[in-house]
Amino acid sequence: MSVLLGVALFGPAALLVLDRRRTQQAGLGVAALWLVVGLVDSDATLGRFAAAGFPVAVGTWLLVASISWPATRAVTRLTVAAAGLAAAGGALAADRADAVGALALAAAVLVVAARLEADGALVPALVAVVGVALVALGARADGASTLVLLGGALAAGAAAWRARRAGVVLLPLVLLVTSLHPTLEWWHALVVGAAATVLAGRRPHVAGALWAVAAGALGAGALLLGATAVLLAAALHPALALTALPGLAVAVTAVADLHSRWSLVLAALAALTAVRLWRRPDDGALPGRPSDATVASVAIGAWLLLAPETWVSATALESWGTGALIAVVAGAVGAFLAASFTEATYEAPEVEVADPLYVERDPGWAWPASLASLAILAISGGALVASVVS
């Protein structure tokens, strides 16, 4: 299995010669390879790289497959390079400093990609770099976990801000790094949750990413909610928000165990976010054949919704699979009866959503500011390395 892990880690270098369309297809292939490696032997290692980080790699390469614009080779290559770094960072997550280092390198590569995209990507890239710099400062031996949380929220929000563009590949690794050491501070989760609520109306996938960060802060269902955030960013279909239910079940149990009145405020914010997120299932959906990345996202979402206990072991999910199985059988019988005795028709719902339009131009100050943020990132990374070495 170590050989396959090596192929999954370093094989994507071959994607650097492909055009955008083939990169999308190959990205799905790499995601599938990571999934096989993780499911067959998640204990496999190759040097310091571990297959246990496969969820990050699968999410990262799924997001690569979802990117459909621009078609320039330079941006595609930079995206592949950043995705490879991010997937490697996930495989190095046993040591948080290594993972943060990979995150910093990927963020730096994506600044160049944002410059080449030339459609308003630089400001989100700048925010992401600043966020990663804060994560690096907070991840030092004597660092503050508040910095990790704040930086993680900034970086996750900025990565998810431009779905189906290069910067989005940073999202899975940011979510992982943020959740590695929960701060267990209520105000962290409340601030991030409030930001998610504000953004939920216009940027549902950003709200999903921020709630995953909030869950990471409280150590509650971060993996499951992170998966939902990635699926939302990849497919953009509002119905995929339903995949947050298993994560919610785990989070409710964990939050209830903390016995705080603040949980009520958090619940109200989560409900308000859901109200602002809600869309009709056919709202914005496109007729026709969905893209491969969307099909893969829906398939993974169905797996998450029907059998989350195969993702994580949690008491809140013990009876989930049984209920889902009964619901599927009962739903099928209900469908048969409805088809027999009513005029109801069954049509597969449209699941493809159009690419978002990003029409802004990069402001003049964005590029110099991005270079300055990269310098800050280098200093933060240096401080992190120094703290680890000493």
Add this chain to the structure above:
Amino acid sequence: MRPGHLDPAQNDVAEAVSAYRLMAAAAAVVLALAGRGSVLVLGGLLAVVAASRLASVSAVVAAVAVQLRWGTASLSAVAGGQAVLGPAVALGSTRAAAAMALAALTVALLAPRPAVLAVAVGVVAGAVAAGPEVPHDMGVRLAGAAAGTIVALAARWLPFRGPLALAAALLAVAAAA
């Protein structure tokens, strides 16, 4: 095209959605009666049945309230607890009982206009309020289902049901926490 006039394509979509709502309703009733699975699976199914912004969110929030009240997401544990200790609306502290009454009320307020969906929602509401595990206390179970169905059928004509359902669900969470 004037508001209120559906073109055939839109009508097809509406029909397809209602078919899925029927399937979700059937699944929700079976889960509630069997007392198997997770309460949040039930909440998700009710959200599909409700198919509107506030009502769908309220369904999930009500499910969270039930999970908080019982300290478990298992419907089997919820039904088993009611079989041993009594109906949820008459069990424990006043606050805990109120939480389950509000959660059941929330579910009843989700009832869509079609009667078949309203009956399904009412049966689930009855299971939340008084749903001991079958075959224990069948009288209580039937009374709960009947009361839930009556409230759900009546609630279909209530104005501002969405905001009311969300308010009741949030109060249920506050009481259950």
